[in-house]
Amino acid sequence: MKDQPIITSLMDIDFYKLTMGQLIFLKYPDVQTTFRFINRSKGVPLAHHIDIGELREQLQHVQTLRVNNTELHYLRGTNEYGERMFREPYLQFLRDMKLPDFELSTKSDGQVRMFFPGPWSTNTYWETLALSITNELWCRSQMNGLSQFQRELIWAEGQKRLAAKLVQLTNPQNHGLTISDFGTRRRFSKEWQWYVVRTLTEELLPGQFLGTSNVQCAMDHGLLPMGTSAHELPMVLSGIMHGSDEEIRASSQKVLADWWEVYGHGLSIFLPDTYGTDFFFDDLTREQVEGWKGFRHDSGDPIEFGEKVIHLYQQHGINPMTAGKFIVFSDGLDINTIIQLHNHFKDRIRVSFGWGTNLTNDMSLRTLSLVIKAFEACGHGLVKLSDNLDKATGQPDDIERFKAIFGHTTTYRKQCVV
């Protein structure tokens, strides 16, 4: 490898991969799935910028890593979302786990082609690991040819921008505004993410910084690991239950039932936009609206989304403030959006912010929108519709069918820049 390995521990991963990973291990260990890398920033032919040989070596290095005893202790001792949330059979599985092989090549249009086939119980972990690597190689490629001092200036620019964020966040008017680091997959570098997290820990007002989605980063800083679930759960479940329209539609509720069965109230945060939030809200039972803690917003207009959530609670006679319900916003946030949303919803519903690209990669470099998505399960193409058509994934025919099944009529489209 030209450089040191980017990933040196399997715990340099988003916590939600482990919460989902346990559910997969317990309930769907043998399901064959494929995940696919997508560069949403189509104008950038990534393979012209990064060295595919080095990307391969970095990914192969991840396959040599194993979860060590200290990491198992840490997970076994994680009780903030429920006592013994990680069960011993899962921890023993993790101890022996090796990431499955991947397929990597360059397409004629200069894009990187990356597929991760294998049993869902192991290929699921590739997502944030491979994204952190690819993104860091992209960042490095932009610094090719720079002198040492010029590189240091990029770091200095990052510090300046971070300082400006801190000024706004610690303004007494924003007392009560809380954020978390969700920037693992889009970080400038691991070193920079760690620096940002340490700085937020030290410089924000008491209680403002809730934690980080990165397990190793949480371990290293004594913070709370943050996260719940992602779109891959409903997406893969649609493949497992694939058949009639009714069976596919039912897969959305099956996810909620599985999740509640494994984690109960502790991790009960809805992610409603896989097939459109309108369908999801209509599909929720009264018991679920009352029982679950809140929602994560990941696409579509955030104000409109929040208003819909408040309306939903009111329809069920629930005052979201007194009932302690909340929304975690996590879609392409920047400091202005965060403060705007905080002020808009203040005293109406609790909100918090899972801050990604613009927190851990705001250095003046161009950022890309790279994702790894569940692509196939049990031989069926998977679909995400989202509340933003620019985030939709799947084959055109499948997308049309799923739109019909889920009554998806969204026309909102916003380019994914991060």
Add this chain to the structure above:
Amino acid sequence: MKDQPIITSLMDIDFYKLTMGQLIFLKYPDVQTTFRFINRSKGVPLAHHIDIGELREQLQHVQTLRVNNTELHYLRGTNEYGERMFREPYLQFLRDMKLPDFELSTKSDGQVRMFFPGPWSTNTYWETLALSITNELWCRSQMNGLSQFQRELIWAEGQKRLAAKLVQLTNPQNHGLTISDFGTRRRFSKEWQWYVVRTLTEELLPGQFLGTSNVQCAMDHGLLPMGTSAHELPMVLSGIMHGSDEEIRASSQKVLADWWEVYGHGLSIFLPDTYGTDFFFDDLTREQVEGWKGFRHDSGDPIEFGEKVIHLYQQHGINPMTAGKFIVFSDGLDINTIIQLHNHFKDRIRVSFGWGTNLTNDMSLRTLSLVIKAFEACGHGLVKLSDNLDKATGQPDDIERFKAIFGHTTTYRKQCVV
């Protein structure tokens, strides 16, 4: 502080402080005790060598430390000696714990006077923390005036000696010989201890290196934290139960009952030499000999001790090999003693070695025998008789009384050089 803090985490401590600490927290939280620092190397006026002001600052820095969330996760997830061996009330206590004040001054003979008074539930933790600090300051004092290169030569000498140990340990003849690092309190430096542990992890034969007594070091290397209990338990119990001879004698069995109640079979290793091994063996019930896993040897002739242990098992009709009984030797070991003991007891009883000073401080520098011992409890002077009169502690009158109570007739005396 002239230098960086030596102790940067409360987990840079021997594991047995936590296993004992939990028992103390659960059963004797309000007992007032005093621990005392003793330099057994009486010929060295320590206060002439180390800066008492810096020692004070290093100790005060420890008082600023708190157990963080990651460390709590780690302890909560420690299950190698029993599921959930650390209970939640104890972990919550640890989270808020601050080490109590200490008394530090210089005696007219140039020795350091250090006392640690306070509730047993918190002053117990000072032992290895204060010893690691004092010992490292002593090591640094011996390097005063050395050039950078001369200091590097000391490190190189340590590497050479470590390499020589590895040659002997990995000799195929010594297959099955297992060791652990018990050298926290006597280490040349923390950096060196970590280096030694990493080297043993990488260079010993599979299964030869069992782990380290240092919790932070175990965490950093994914190793098993090792340790059970120390003499302070029977010593302080004698103060708590102080009264008639019978009451004092009964305190030895009370320790065993308490320990079994809290940890059961998982940590059932006898430490028999507090008041002499002969008394201890006579005092053991058949059920205890059968139920507990084995013994730790910490004073007296090790071969003689091992033979007595084997004899004890045989008296009870137990074949120690087939019953899986073992002895952990931990008294001033060097490589020759380790190999001699390993060969002597091979195929008769399982043995293992908790290696201290000569493992983590074999650099060509002079080493001292520094200890911190329980000195008073509930206003009563405490006594350790040991199987080596040179290790005995206590006031002369108290020692005489305890000798009579426990029928202690040992005349073995071996100077403590480490």
